[in-house]
Amino acid sequence: MLFLIAISIALFASKLSNVSSYSSYEDASAKEGKTVQLIGVLDKSQPVDYDPVKDPNSFSFHLLDRDQKQVHVVCYDDMPRDFEKSDEIVLTGKMKENTFYADEMLVKCPSKYQENEITK
Amino acid sequence: MEESHQHLIQEINPIFGQIGHIFILTAFVTAIFAAYMYFRSVQTPHPDRKVYFSKLGRGFFIGHAIALLSVVVTMFIMIFNHHFEYHYVWSHSSADLRMKYILSCFWEGQEGSFLLWTFWHVVLGLFVIRLAKEWEKPVMSIVSLVQVFLLTFVLGIYFGDFHVGSSPFLLLKDKLTTDPVFLFNDYMRFIPDGRGLNALLQNYWMVIHPPVLFLGFASITIPFAFALSGLWLGKYTEWIKPALPYALFSGMVLGTGILMGGAWAYESLSFGGFWAWDPVENASLIPWLVIVAGLHTMVVAKSTGHALRSSYVLVFLAFFFVLYSSFLTRSGILGDTSVHAFVEEGLTNHLLIFVGTFVLLAFIPLFRHWRKIPHAEKEEPTSSREFWMFVGSLVLLFSGLHVIFFTSIPVFGALADLVNRIFGTSLNTDLAPPEDPIHFYTGVQMWVGILIALLSAFGQFFKYRFSSAKLVLRQLAYWIVLSVIATIITSLLLDKIWHTTADRKIFHLVTSYTIIIFSGWFSIIANTAYVFSVLKGRIRVAGGSVAHIGFALLLLGILISNAGQRVISVNNFGVQFDGEGMDDTFQRENVRLLKNVPLPLQDYQVTYLGDTVIAGATYFDLQFQKFDAETGELLQDFTVHPYLLMDNKMQQLAPNPDTRHFLTYDVFTHVTSLPGDGSKNAAPQISSDSIAVGDTLSFDTGIMVLREVNRVGGKDTIGASAIFDVRIGRATETLKVNYLIDMQKGTVSQGTTASTLGNVQIHFDAILTEQNKFVFTIEDRSLNTDWIVIKSIIFPMINLVWLGVVVMAIGFFISMMHRRKEGRKSIQTSSE
Numbered sequence: 041m042l043f044l045i046a047i048s049i050a051l052f053a054s055k056l057s058n059v060s061s062y063s064s065y066e067d068a069s070a071k072e073g074k075t076v077q078l079i080g081v082l083d084k085s086q087p088v089d090y091d092p093v094k095d096p097n098s099f100s101f102h103l104l105d106r107d108q109k110q111v112h113v114v115c116y117d118d119m120p121r122d123f124e125k126s127d128e129i130v131l132t133g134k135m136k137e138n139t140f141y142a143d144e145m146l147v148k149c150p151s152k153y154q155e156n157e158i159t160k
Numbered sequence: 161m162e163e164s165h166q167h168l169i170q171e172i173n174p175i176f177g178q179i180g181h182i183f184i185l186t187a188f189v190t191a192i193f194a195a196y197m198y199f200r201s202v203q204t205p206h207p208d209r210k211v212y213f214s215k216l217g218r219g220f221f222i223g224h225a226i227a228l229l230s231v232v233v234t235m236f237i238m239i240f241n242h243h244f245e246y247h248y249v250w251s252h253s254s255a256d257l258r259m260k261y262i263l264s265c266f267w268e269g270q271e272g273s274f275l276l277w278t279f280w281h282v283v284l285g286l287f288v289i290r291l292a293k294e295w296e297k298p299v300m301s302i303v304s305l306v307q308v309f310l311l312t313f314v315l316g317i318y319f320g321d322f323h324v325g326s327s328p329f330l331l332l333k334d335k336l337t338t339d340p341v342f343l344f345n346d347y348m349r350f351i352p353d354g355r356g357l358n359a360l361l362q363n364y365w366m367v368i369h370p371p372v373l374f375l376g377f378a379s380i381t382i383p384f385a386f387a388l389s390g391l392w393l394g395k396y397t398e399w400i401k402p403a404l405p406y407a408l409f410s411g412m413v414l415g416t417g418i419l420m421g422g423a424w425a426y427e428s429l430s431f432g433g434f435w436a437w438d439p440v441e442n443a444s445l446i447p448w449l450v451i452v453a454g455l456h457t458m459v460v461a462k463s464t465g466h467a468l469r470s471s472y473v474l475v476f477l478a479f480f481f482v483l484y485s486s487f488l489t490r491s492g493i494l495g496d497t498s499v500h501a502f503v504e505e506g507l508t509n510h511l512l513i514f515v516g517t518f519v520l521l522a523f524i525p526l527f528r529h530w531r532k533i534p535h536a537e538k539e540e541p542t543s544s545r546e547f548w549m550f551v552g553s554l555v556l557l558f559s560g561l562h563v564i565f566f567t568s569i570p571v572f573g574a575l576a577d578l579v580n581r582i583f584g585t586s587l588n589t590d591l592a593p594p595e596d597p598i599h600f601y602t603g604v605q606m607w608v609g610i611l612i613a614l615l616s617a618f619g620q621f622f623k624y625r626f627s628s629a630k631l632v633l634r635q636l637a638y639w640i641v642l643s644v645i646a647t648i649i650t651s652l653l654l655d656k657i658w659h660t661t662a663d664r665k666i667f668h669l670v671t672s673y674t675i676i677i678f679s680g681w682f683s684i685i686a687n688t689a690y691v692f693s694v695l696k697g698r699i700r701v702a703g704g705s706v707a708h709i710g711f712a713l714l715l716l717g718i719l720i721s722n723a724g725q726r727v728i729s730v731n732n733f734g735v736q737f738d739g740e741g742m743d744d745t746f747q748r749e750n751v752r753l754l755k756n757v758p759l760p761l762q763d764y765q766v767t768y769l770g771d772t773v774i775a776g777a778t779y780f781d782l783q784f785q786k787f788d789a790e791t792g793e794l795l796q797d798f799t800v801h802p803y804l805l806m807d808n809k810m811q812q813l814a815p816n817p818d819t820r821h822f823l824t825y826d827v828f829t830h831v832t833s834l835p836g837d838g839s840k841n842a843a844p845q846i847s848s849d850s851i852a853v854g855d856t857l858s859f860d861t862g863i864m865v866l867r868e869v870n871r872v873g874g875k876d877t878i879g880a881s882a883i884f885d886v887r888i889g890r891a892t893e894t895l896k897v898n899y900l901i902d903m904q905k906g907t908v909s910q911g912t913t914a915s916t917l918g919n920v921q922i923h924f925d926a927i928l929t930e931q932n933k934f935v936f937t938i939e940d941r942s943l944n945t946d947w948i949v950i951k952s953i954i955f956p957m958i959n960l961v962w963l964g965v966v967v968m969a970i971g972f973f974i975s976m977m978h979r980r981k982e983g984r985k986s987i988q989t990s991s992e
Contacts, residue, residue, distance in 0.1 A: 048558050062592045077592050092833045096750035096949040097731055118750045118832035118949060121815060132596065144596070 068135040080105040090119040180234040180329035187227035191307040194220035198301030247335040248328040254356035271328035280378035298389035365424030376414025382406040384479035405980040407455040412972030430830040437597040442567040443485030451478040453556035548619040559608040613679035616708035617686035643682040683712035707971025717960025729952040833949035859940040862888035876904040899924040
């Protein structure tokens with residue numbers, strides 16, 4: 041019994057190193073080449089480039105990270121629906137030179153529970 | 161279709177809200193009284209007072225049941241009759257909502273899902289009243305108390321700024337008080353329609369998954385109440401027999417409900433799978449793992465007297481995790497980590513009080529009675545059934561704790577924040593959950609699956625108290641050998657159909673696959689052998705073995721469909737793939753198809769044939785053909801229709817996949833992109849015209865001819881009804897749109913009608929009586945569909961997953977019926 045408990049604690053402890061943090065542009069640049077999670081909002085003043093005619097598997101945009109710094113992001117996947125309406129974006133990827141290359145993205149859309157206006 | 165849009169000046173009917181609110185308050189008060197009366201009936205020593213109080217308690221509970229049912233009926237009436245003056249109806253439904261999805265509206269919102277939870281408690285409570293004999297009093301007292309707490313969430317009682325709960329019967333006006341539209345007395349004319357049901361929920365899985373899931377959650381309250389009653393009455397062991405069937409029921413229903421959610425995700429999301437280790441998914445899984453662990457220790461406790469204290473702990477934990485998962489999902493604390501996250505202001509503290517109260521109510525008595533609970537002095541001998549079952553329960557508990565720990569990382573962040581604010585420390589509050597949840601959780605949980613399969617395979621071959629390990633091994637020897645053979649055959653077969661597996665990241669070594677396959681086979685073979693050789697084929701007592709087989713099938717299905725999934729739409733065409741920052745783990749998984757131009761995609765030749773619009777959804781017709789490599793013979797020919805659903809405001813496009821099911825694999829396809837859809841939504845073309853009868857209005861994809869205009873009117877209204885013949889492509893339909901003036905109120909209603917053939921709406925703006933002309937506006941949101949971008953994936957053996965769930969549920973059911981019979985016999989023979 042104790043043996044089992046000991047193993048579980050060992051396994052747990054080894055997994056604890058998986059608790060990561062959200063990074064900012066500075067953090068990601070510092071850890072260039074390592075996979076990090078970048079969090080931010082879509083910079084709506086910059087265009088979002090997705091041209092499925094040219095390549096349906098990549099699109100690029102600019103992100104404003106936690107410190108309001110602008111990051112150029114290239115995401116190698118199709119662009120999610122209603123991307124421009126996103127609230128917040130979490131990207132998993134690596135920084136290379138001045139661009140963040142993401143292979144996974146989680147997009148939070150405006151909550152349906154924001155009941156502040158009656159739309160026509 | 162058209163009638164539903166033509167609301168005359170919408171009446172504001174406060175009566176529904178008032179009645180509904182009274183019903184909620186009644187349900188709340190009767191629950192309080194029921195809890196109290198049952199409480200007294202337990203505490204009082206006099207037998208006739210016991211009977212008196214329990215009759216009162218029962219009466220109050222039944223009254224509570226009626227009140228709650230009335231609440232549900234009232235809400236359905238409001239939704240059904242489109243009473244958009246009520247915030248809940250406005251927020252979650254719309255006039256054009258199809259009838260079958262009305263149910264989904266009910267639980268789309270927080271208030272509705274709380275009511276669903278309380279509704280199931282009532283149903284289960286009635287069963288307890290009928291069946292639990294002397295346990296009715298303490299158990300129902302606890303169940304009623306839980307109801308009281310749950311109902312506080314939908315009370316909607318306001319004390320100035322502070323409010324308890326959120327009532328579903330609030331008028332729109334009362335919830336959004338500051339909107340200027342309410343300055344008008346007849347504001348409903350500005351609100352002809354509700355916001356509608358989220359497009360993703362307009363799916364039959366979403367009609368059945370929430371009620372089954374919530375029944376599963378609610379059902380855990382019963383064994384919890386039994387365990388707590390055991391402590392309360394000092395009957396530390398007698399609660400197990402009657403509670404066991406309920407615990408098995410929980411396992412059956414909750415497990416099924418959770419995987420129905422998986423089926424929904426698989427059928428309607430373009431994620432491409434049925435489990436994403438999303439925090440909300442995880443939160444619902446933990447209670448199931450823990451209650452299954454608990455029911456195993458309960459069986460051990462029943463048969464040997466060991467593991468009694470563990471049973472208390474596990475059953476209490478299972479209930480705690482139901483409340484905790486509700487907290488995680490509803491408080492918004494998950495924030496950045498989940499696409500499901502619902503945010504509701506002010507709910508967090510209320511939820512914390514709810515969870516905290518029951519933690520104290522359960523665990524304090526447990527501490528106090530700990531030493532009095534019968535427990536064996538010696539530990540279970542290793543060579544015994546109870547030992548291995550206990551190990552299994554530990555593994556399940558560990559699995560649950562692992563998942564909940566990492567899912568709760570945002571909670572730790574919030575806690576760290578709280579500590580910082582109170583103590584002025586500067587702990588890191590910015591914790592993120594594991595970067596790749598799927599790999600992360602699967603890495604550990606895969607071993608859980610293996611262990612459980614193995615344990616459930618050989619565990620039963622041990623007898624209670626003692627079995628010679630050598631004898632057991634000899635019994636199992638045949639089955640082990642058979643399993644090894646089966647594993648080899650399966651691996652070879654799988655190797656053939658896997659070709660290149662897309663996601664070898666999950667399982668680094670071939671050995672991992674093999675161990676899983678072996679565990680799965682061993683469990684299936686050994687359990688089957690157990691049923692026939694030891695139980696002599698008596699299925700009625702074989703529930704456990706059947707459930708274990710189901711689990712093994714599920715495990716194999718998960719492995720094969722995940723590790724073996726193959727993207728067919730691998731993009732190797734044309735484009736230069738030297739994208740910077742890429743490495744070969746980046747898969748190019750989307751392919752652009754031009755209309756009527758077939759493309760070879762791995763096994764299939766795929767042709768985009770065109771699109772069809774039916775009732776506001778655009779279906780894309782994709783033909784898949786498989787030709788024999790040598791003879792060129794046509795082996796398979798089918799068409800799938802992934803679609804984009806317009807929500808009723810024609811603003812949101814939700815992509816729905818279409819899956820072609822074969823016996824041994826599925827072909828899953830969804831649309832990822834359309835022309836003009838890239839970075840902007842399809843811009844609607846709006847044009848207004850004044851025309852006479854017989855004239856034609858044209859738009860991008862068709863025409864509308866004004867056939868006739870009839871005068872309509874009643875006592876106080878006067879107006880016109882315009883009838884159009886619409887033609888889009890080769891399809892035709894008739895549309896009617898009205899224009900009405902209410903003479904008495906002096907208001908005007910300009911009707912809007914949407915075509916079901918295409919994404920076009922027509923609006924009746926005005927009547928120009930002198931010229932005998934009418935003004936209309938056409939809003940055209942048809943999509944340009946010369947090409948589409950798709951992603952298509954093959955999932956091998958995914959039917960094993962669904963088969964496994966069904967078999968597991970059957971196993972639970974068989975067990976439940978068996979234990980119920982056992983329980984009934986014991987209650988008859990025991991004395992009060």
